[in-house]
Amino acid sequence: MLDFDNSGTSSSDHFSSTYRRIDRRTASRRKPKKSTTKSIPVASSLDPISIGAKRPSADNIKIVGGKGYDLRQPIPIKYASVRERFLDARKNFWTPNDIPMGEDKLQWNTGKLTEAEQWLFKTNISYLTAGDNLVPDNLVNAIFPHITANEMRQYLRWQMAEEANHIESYLFILESFGLDEQGQGQIFNLYQDMPDLVDKVNWNLTVTSSVATLKAPIGSPESNRALLEDLISYYLFEYLFFPLGFVQIFALARKGKLRNTAQQYSYIWRDEQNHSNNALWLILQIIKENPGIWDASMKKRAQRMVDEAVQLETRHAHAVMPDGGIVGLPVKTYIKFAQFVGDNVCKNLGVPTLFHTRSHPMPWISEYELNHEVNFFEGRVREYQTGSQLNWD
Ligand SMILES: [Fe+2]
Numbered sequence: 165m166l167d168f169d170n171s172g173t174s175s176s177d178h179f180s181s182t183y184r185r186i187d188r189r190t191a192s193r194r195k196p197k198k199s200t201t202k203s204i205p206v207a208s209s210l211d212p213i214s215i216g217a218k219r220p221s222a223d224n225i226k227i228v229g230g231k232g233y234d235l236r237q238p239i240p241i242k243y244a245s246v247r248e249r250f251l252d253a254r255k256n257f258w259t260p261n262d263i264p265m266g267e268d269k270l271q272w273n274t275g276k277l278t279e280a281e282q283w284l285f286k287t288n289i290s291y292l293t294a295g296d297n298l299v300p301d302n303l304v305n306a307i308f309p310h311i312t313a314n315e316m317r318q319y320l321r322w323q324m325a326e327e328a329n330h331i332e333s334y335l336f337i338l339e340s341f342g343l344d345e346q347g348q349g350q351i352f353n354l355y356q357d358m359p360d361l362v363d364k365v366n367w368n369l370t371v372t373s374s375v376a377t378l379k380a381p382i383g384s385p386e387s388n389r390a391l392l393e394d395l396i397s398y399y400l401f402e403y404l405f406f407p408l409g410f411v412q413i414f415a416l417a418r419k420g421k422l423r424n425t426a427q428q429y430s431y432i433w434r435d436e437q438n439h440s441n442n443a444l445w446l447i448l449q450i451i452k453e454n455p456g457i458w459d460a461s462m463k464k465r466a467q468r469m470v471d472e473a474v475q476l477e478t479r480h481a482h483a484v485m486p487d488g489g490i491v492g493l494p495v496k497t498y499i500k501f502a503q504f505v506g507d508n509v510c511k512n513l514g515v516p517t518l519f520h521t522r523s524h525p526m527p528w529i530s531e532y533e534l535n536h537e538v539n540f541f542e543g544r545v546r547e548y549q550t551g552s553q554l555n556w557d
């Protein structure tokens with residue numbers, strides 16, 4: 165190894181010792197006076213950053229409410245599966261304008277949809293757009309300040325980008341139909357005029373607010389309970405409300421209508437499946453690390469939330485399908501599907517089921533589920549990767 169200063173130490177040793185000296189000098193120069201020290205709010209429970217702050221050790225890292233370590237460092241990775249989820253999600257990133265929309269535009273503008281189908285579509289895209297705004301807003305305002313594992317913060321950052329991409333998808337769909345801003349606005353605004361949808365949106369917003377305005381210190385049992393309730397309500401959003409919304413459009417696509425929109429929704433659904441998997445993992449991990457909060461009353465609350473979500477979805481169904489459904493999608497079957505998903509949520513959370521459903525009332529929706537390779541409409545879609553066009557055989 166080359167030795168530049170003839171001092172008998174290797175260049176790398178020399179560099180290290182010089183660097184350490186410079187580092188110490190710079191550090192002492194940079195050390196802020198006590199009165200000017202500011203806390204940078206990474207997670208509200210963290211101490212202000214100071215010179216020589218402790219590197220995290222895996223033993224100290226907690227998924228929520230961790231203290232005494234600098235959260236800005238990506239190592240050590242304590243929860244390897246969370247990083248895997250981030251890498252998988254990144255591999256699956258897609259863009260709405262890769263999906264051709266010509267067939268849907270033609271159908272929309274040549275009266276191929278019945279009045280009931282048009283109403284279903286309009287209310288659908290209106291509610292889903294509001295929902296895809298609610299989820300990242302909840303992440304940033306309620307969830308993020310509690311998360312004290314760097315890899316989970318990374319995953320949630322990526323999730324927020326995906327939610328933004330979903331909103332872009334809804335906008336792109338309406339734009340591609342040729343609707344001007346006024347036409348788009350009338351559709352996007354619909355959920356605000358429908359009491360059943362307003363209540364459904366507010367149901368999630370109320371729990372976001374209760375966490376965001378919480379006075380209890382982060383990491384305390386009271387704070388963790390509020391957080392858990394919020395996470396369960398958004399788990400229900402991504403695992404129940406979203407797929408039920410997608411089914412409305414998949415039912416149209418089965419009849420050969422709005423198939424391009426259904427393709428967009430299949431990609432969104434794949435993302436939502438990953439988001440709900442992550443939400444469930446987070447809920448279970450918080451419980452594992454804070455077993456005291458998962459007591460009888462919290463379990464009862466979780467079960468009640470599932471019931472409330474299914475009731476809200478039932479009211480939603482009647483509001484958007486006032487004639488008892490459309491051909492291929494009877495409201496009765498739709499509600500059974502909501503109950504089936506609700507029971508799955510109960511099972512996943514380890515609480516007794518509410519509706520005692522046995523079999524999937526709409527098994528056909530798996531045709532619209534994207535895996536790496538899946539039968540889809542009359543063709544097959546190959547694995548989609550960033551930078552390539554969607555490839556349909
Ligand atoms: Fe989304």
Ligand SMILES: [Fe+2]
Nearest residue numbers: 299402436439
């Ligand atoms: Fe999502």
